[in-house]
Amino acid sequence: MSLQVEELTVYYQTLKGDVRALEEATFRVADGEIMGLAGESGCGKSTLANSLILLKPPMRLVKGRVTLDGEELPIHDMERMNSYRFERISIIPQYAMNALNPTQKIGKIIADLVRWRQVDFDDILPELKRRLDLVHLSYDVLDMYPIELSGGMKQRVVMVLSTLLNPSLLLADEITSALDVSSQKAVMEMLVSFRGWEFVRSVIVITHDLSILYQVADSILIMYAGQLAEKASTVAIIRAPRHPYTRMLISSLPEVGVKHAERRLTGIPGTPPLLLNPPEGCRFRERCPVAFEKCVDVPPFIQIEPGHFVACWKEFETNARA
Amino acid sequence: MRRYFGRKLLIYVLTFFLAVTIDWLIPRFMPGDPVQTMLSRAALHAEAREVMYGYYVRAFGLDVPLWQQYLNFWNALFHGDLGTSVYLFPQPVVKVIMRAVPYDILLLLPAILLSWFAGNHFGAIAARTRWLDNTLLPVGYILTATPYMWLGILLAWVFGIVLGIFPIAGAYSFELRPHLSGAFLASLLKHWFLPFASIFLVKFGGWAIGMRNMIIYELESDYAHYLEALGTPRKLIRKYAFRNAILPQITGLALDLGVIVAGALVTEVVFSYPGIGYLILQAIQNQDYFLIQGCFLFIIIGVLLANFAIDIAYVIVDPRTRLGMTGEGA
Structure with a gap:
């Protein structure tokens, strides 16, 4: 059941007009699914994540509805949304290392946060300690100030804190971008374990790093310039991508065993469009090698195989012919 | 902890020595001669004048070479002797200053504490109330940017002269002597x-x-956004923000309290209020070396004590300072 997003459209209001950061996003995340959300900087990944939990100005909800476990989320209503945040839907922010108030002890911050949820800190303390143990932190951190912890430790504290009330959906926003490769792997494995331990039911992992998603995600959703491009199982995205953007993205990843001194890594020529006045139709068409006249219309995000969604006219055509 | 305060203390002692030396030097760099100024007020015979001059110069210890005056000054200072006022001869400087200090404390302590308390709370409310931010804050900017003596004179003129509600000079009515009574x-x-x-x-x-x-600034920081994303009530976020935002204000408060003994020179001049600020002006106009020195000595001690108090207060209120002391630079 889990998360169902329908036609979610979110713009940023600026003095020059709307920045159309997210257009008509429709997808679902199944119970227990870890979905990777990937795309280059500015493609709308974080906008999508933020609009699910903290949609506030300058963000503006244009249309769309979000359903979590069969219940519609009042994402446009800052106040009403408060009762869902933290308990049903939670986030590990991009800035997890600065996410804790520097002048309060960590235990005090956690106690303050749970008190508003009618949870007594002493009741939850044994569970909190157990979870700190699971992420290899000593209980002493509760009596410490955030500056006494390393960046990695702070991030683990935030991971435990964000999932303390067992939310059904967790948004992990670029949580590995500030880490070295070995820590990246450890953090990602921890996230998978969190699902195993049932601290969270489903996870959306937002990243620009496809190789990380390959290790942990069940499925991957690729975005380009505010539009959904493709969603499929991780294997399908990596082995048999259907959208030209995904294909080019995958082929620009380095491969093991290939000497790149001999074969240069190919990138994608061109740059993404500005979203203030984006081009009509498919926003990838100016960089797309297979674009044709039909691409001036926005392609729908359609299921072409079970669990494989794509938004590309060329692909629909080839599919229809086959 | 001990090393931290040891180092701080050493810096304070050094600062005190240098500041007091400069304090001693500056009045002596002024052109003119305090004894001459004093004698010129009395119309005297040339011979009498010479005798009197010799007497006063010896009485003030100005007849010995400068380096010896300097050593004598430190010696006297350690005995708690700040010399004799030239302008209010023969009253000792300590007594003159002590008479002025209560007025400064009475005037400045409530003004500083109340404005700090009210200003911080008002500012915190204005930060999240748009209409208040747009209406009353510009008034605050204007008040702060107003040349102080102009505002003082304006207040004195409106309330003292035009409306006649408040007196415009002195600390109490000239008809009264200081004593404990309702009228006084x-x-x-x-x-x-x-x-x-x-x-x-x-x-x-x-x-x-x-x-x-x-x-x-605090409400836009990462921790505030995180709390918001976790659906924390505004009340708690503001509480955290207020606690963090008050830290630099504490420094400001302590510095303000440190100069209490300096008085508020302009205010006291505008309203002829007999505090140290008023005294400093009188002392400078009369080239009273010892009174100037004495007043500035009080200011130096006040500022240093206030700074030391901030150092201690910060260790208590900001864990970052406390924990940083064990690291480098402690």
Whole structure:
């Protein structure tokens, strides 16, 4: 059941007009699914994540509805949304290392946060300690100030804190971008374990790093310039991508065993469009090698195989012919 | 912890030595001669004048070479002797200053504390109330930017002369002698109000602006966003923000308290209020070496003590300082 997003459209209001950061996003995340959300900087990944939990100005909800476990989320209503945040839907922010108030002890911050949820800190303390143990932190951190912890430790504290009330959906926003490769792997494995331990039911992992998603995600959703491009199982995205953007993205990843001194890594020529006045139709068409006249219309995000969604006219055509 | 305070203390002792030396030097760099100035007021015979001059120069210890005057000065200072006032001869400087200090404390302590308290709370509210931010804060900017003596004179003119509600000079009515009675206290309060209000107004605006900016900064910080994403009530986020934003304000407060003994020179001049600020002006105009030295000595001690108090207060209120002391640079 889990998360169902329908036609979610979110713009940023600026003095020059709307920045159309997210257009008509429709997808679902199944119970227990870890979905990777990937795309280059500015493609709308974080906008999508933020609009699910903290949609506030300058963000503006244009249309769309979000359903979590069969219940519609009042994402446009800052106040009403408060009762869902933290308990049903939670986030590990991009800035997890600065996410804790520097002048309060960590235990005090956690106690303050749970008190508003009618949870007594002493009741939850044994569970909190157990979870700190699971992420290899000593209980002493509760009596410490955030500056006494390393960046990695702070991030683990935030991971435990964000999932303390067992939310059904967790948004992990670029949580590995500030880490070295070995820590990246450890953090990602921890996230998978969190699902195993049932601290969270489903996870959306937002990243620009496809190789990380390959290790942990069940499925991957690729975005380009505010539009959904493709969603499929991780294997399908990596082995048999259907959208030209995904294909080019995958082929620009380095491969093991290939000497790149001999074969240069190919990138994608061109740059993404500005979203203030984006081009009509498919926003990838100016960089797309297979674009044709039909691409001036926005392609729908359609299921072409079970669990494989794509938004590309060329692909629909080839599919229809086959 | 001990090393931290040891180092701080050493710096304070050094600063004190240098500041007092400069304090001793500056009046002596002024052109003119205090004894001459004093004698010129009395019309004297040339011979009498010479005798008197010799007497006073010896009485003030100005007949020995400068280096010896300097050593004598330190020697006397350690015996608690700040010399004799030239302008109020033969009263000792300590006594003159002690007579002025209560007025400064009475005037500035409430003005500084109340404006700090009210300004911080008002600024914090203004930071999240748009109409308040748009209406009353500009008034704060204007108040803070107003040349103080102009505001003081304006207040004195409106309330003292035009409306005639408040007296415009002195600390109490000239008809009264300081004593404990209702009439005297009422007069004291009436004379106190305008100088107090002028300082309060200006400082209030400054604190409110500072606090408003700090709160906005804190509410835009990562931890505030995280709390918001976790659906924390505004009340708690603001509580955290206020606690963090008040830290720099504490420094400001302590520095302000440190110069209490310096008085508020301009206020006291405008309202002829007999505090140290007024005394400093008199001392400078009369080239009273010893009184100038004495007043500035009080200021130096006040500022140093206030700074030391901030160092201690910060260790208590900001865990980052406390924990940083064990690291490098402690």
